[in-house]
Amino acid sequence: WLELLEYAQTLGVSDVMTGLWGNVYYIITFQAGWNTILHVMWLLLFYKWIRMFVNHIRAQGLLRGPIGLVLNLILAPIPTVLRCIVLPFLRWWVFLVDELRDSIRFARGIDIAVADEPKPETAAVQEAPPAAQPQAPSTANLPAAKDERLRQRRGKPTKAEVAAELEAVKKGAPSKAAEAAESEMEKGQIASTGLIAFLRRYPSWKDKTGTQVTAFKARKAAGDVIQFELLLTLTKPVIPMIMLLATGQTWSGLISSMVIGHALRNWVPRMNYEYHHLICVLFGVLHSFLGVNPSQVEQVANSETAQVLQLTWRWSLQDVICIMNMVLTGAFFGSCADLGNEPFFTCSYGAGLCLRMVLQTWTPVMVSTTLTRYLQQLNVQITQTEEIMATAGGGVGDCGGGPFRMMLGPYHAYGAFVFKFVVLLLPFLSAVQWLVRGIFGKQRTVGKKGTRFVLRIAARYMLALVGFLQCICLLRFELDASNGAFANFWVVMLMGALWESLLCTYDVRGNIQQILFLAIFVFG
Numbered sequence: 222w223l224e225l226l227e228y229a230q231t232l233g234v235s236d237v238m239t240g241l242w243g244n245v246y247y248i249i250t251f252q253a254g255w256n257t258i259l260h261v262m263w264l265l266l267f268y269k270w271i272r273m274f275v276n277h278i279r280a281q282g283l284l285r286g287p288i289g290l291v292l293n294l295i296l297a298p299i300p301t302v303l304r305c306i307v308l309p310f311l312r313w314w315v316f317l318v319d320e321l322r323d324s325i326r327f328a329r330g331i332d333i334a335v336a337d338e339p340k341p342e343t344a345a346v347q348e349a350p351p352a353a354q355p356q357a358p359s360t361a362n363l364p365a366a367k368d369e370r371l372r373q374r375r376g377k378p379t380k381a382e383v384a385a386e387l388e389a390v391k392k393g394a395p396s397k398a399a400e401a402a403e404s405e406m407e408k409g410q411i412a413s414t415g416l417i418a419f420l421r422r423y424p425s426w427k428d429k430t431g432t433q434v435t436a437f438k439a440r441k442a443a444g445d446v447i448q449f450e451l452l453l454t455l456t457k458p459v460i461p462m463i464m465l466l467a468t469g470q471t472w473s474g475l476i477s478s479m480v481i482g483h484a485l486r487n488w489v490p491r492m493n494y495e496y497h498h499l500i501c502v503l504f505g506v507l508h509s510f511l512g513v514n515p516s517q518v519e520q521v522a523n524s525e526t527a528q529v530l531q532l533t534w535r536w537s538l539q540d541v542i543c544i545m546n547m548v549l550t551g552a553f554f555g556s557c558a559d560l561g562n563e564p565f566f567t568c569s570y571g572a573g574l575c576l577r578m579v580l581q582t583w584t585p586v587m588v589s590t591t592l593t594r595y596l597q598q599l600n601v602q603i604t605q606t607e608e609i610m611a612t613a614g615g616g617v618g619d620c621g622g623g624p625f626r627m628m629l630g631p632y633h634a635y636g637a638f639v640f641k642f643v644v645l646l647l648p649f650l651s652a653v654q655w656l657v658r659g660i661f662g663k664q665r666t667v668g669k670k671g672t673r674f675v676l677r678i679a680a681r682y683m684l685a686l687v688g689f690l691q692c693i694c695l696l697r698f699e700l701d702a703s704n705g706a707f708a709n710f711w712v713v714m715l716m717g718a719l720w721e722s723l724l725c726t727y728d729v730r731g732n733i734q735q736i737l738f739l740a741i742f743v744f745g
Contacts, residue, residue: 259743305723308416309646312722315420315562316650324661419726420561436560443558444494447550450738451497452485453478454546455504457742458511458539494554495680498569501547502687505573506580508543509534509606509707532603536706543570544717546741552724553734561725564651564684567718571648572687574711575694581610613702623701637701645695647718652688655681 251257281289424439460477504511510532544567551566596602625640626633659681695715698708 301723304416304726305719306643308722308726309643309650309719311416311420312562313646313650315417316654319421320562320654321657324657327661416726422559422561424559436558439558439560440494440563441491443554444497445491446557447554448489448492448497449482449486450553451500451550452489453482454738454741455500456481456485462511493677493680495677495684498564498566498684499680501566501569502573502576502684505570505575506577508574509577509609510603532601533605534609534707536710540710542741544714545737547714548717548721548724549729549734549737549741551721552727552729555725556728556730563725564654565647565718565721567714567721568648568651568688568691569684571711571714571718572684572691574707574714575691576687578610578612578708578711579690579694581606609705609707611705612698612708613704614697614699623699623703625701633701641695641698641700643719644712644715645692647722648688648695648715649692652685652692655685655688659685 248257248260278286278290424434424436428434428438457478460481464477547567547570551563554566555561555563593603623633623637625636629636659678662678662681695712698704698712700712
């Protein structure tokens with residue numbers, strides 16, 4: 222027993238038990254205040270999940286239980302991992318055969334559908350053409366007072382009807398096209414479509430006016446659904462700092478969240494999906510400035526003497542939740558728009574992080590000095606930016622190697638190359654998609670749109686520019702070396718694009734999405 226105890230101590234079991242007892246003591250003494258209740262609720266939720274898993278294994282029996290445990294923990298994740306690796310290549314193939322090919326054909330003068338609206342893959346083979354439906358008599362010659370059906374079809378939906386539709390889509394209400402496809406699958410008329418057909422899916426339902434919903438309208442509707450949650454989670458770290466700089470004090474987080482939520486829902490106009498990606502780029506640039514803890518802001522505000530608010534970014538739980546927020550937003554957008562191959566929000570946020578590092582390196586000294594003096598007048602100081610954004614390369618910082626040299630030894634160069642190639646696929650795809658949509662959208666509607674359309678095309682070009690800049694920086698980035706924490710966070714954000722690509726193949730609408738959004742807002 223003494224030898225077993227010594228062996229357990231070498232494994233760090235005693236340290237783990239000490240840490241667990243410290244957490245229990247931290248909870249029962251209410252050192253976290255009201256947050257202790259939230260911690261207990263999370264622990265109860267984890268306990269419920271573990272109990273359900275244990276009961277499931279026990280129900281399998283004495284022999285099938287251990288086998289089921291091995292299958293669930295070891296073998297079951299293998300198809301998911303393979304699917305995550307294969308999806309970037311399939312997305313490139315779908316982009317080349319659908320979006321890019323159609324754009325080239327349109328540039329040559331061939332009359333085809335819009336290039337950025339891929340056609341759905343036809344899986345069913347009809348035995349006989351459907352019978353021609355008799356056309357309804359025209360109502361053009363009827364008096365306006367008698368043509369009630371025509372007037373109802375042209376009527377503009379009210380705000381209450383629009384809000385009800387958005388709430389229904391948000392909760393996962395199936396569309397008419399989805400119900401028809403499901404009924405056809407039950408009859409055996411169509412087979413399982415697979416990943417490629419899922420990535421090539423296209424919204425095929427109709428709106429209230431009977432008009433076919435295009436990809437543009439589907440993206441607009443999905444953008445209206447995600448806009449409030451996206452802006453609310455991104456602006457949450459900004460509110461305490463703005464209150465401190467504007468009023469010199471901070472208010473209750475609940476009151477400020479209610480006011481900001483009301484303003485975002487009612488006063489901010491509905492934006493197109495290009496502007497949502499630009500907002501992600503902007504907050505990616507500001508991420509290092511928003512790394513201050515809200516408790517630190519309250520401490521500075523409640524201090525009797527004038528104190529300097531130091532903006533210091535460090536890896537924390539909020540950064541992990543930020544990656545989770547971008548992944549969930551992209552998957553939620555794809556589920557609401559019913560489109561399978563869209564640019565990724567993680568790549569847009571990562572482009573903002575990359576642009577922040579580029580500005581840190583190439584900003585003239587005079588500009589940085591002027592900005593520092595202006596912030597000092599506001600009692601704000603940015604610290605440790607050089608350390609967290611340092612990158613290795615050129616014989617500096619890469620002598621001792623990195624994680625690939627530690628795991629693969631003499632084959633570390635091959636491992637780093639494969640990893641960089643896989644991570645680069647999705648950011649490069651997003652940049653090319655924005656460029657193609659900018660060029661093709663400009664060619665198709667020349668002279669047909671006003672200033673609003675010009676701004677949308679400019680936004681696409683800007684997203685393509687920062688996307689290609691991100692790809693160039695990733696190619697020059699030394700993965701197998703010691704880099705700054707902010708540079709590593711940028712790489713992890715791009716790795717989140719693989720997770721977003723996988724999660725986009727699932728329907729994330731409904732109660733689970735709302736629970737995750739609440740968790741992101743509370744702990745983010």
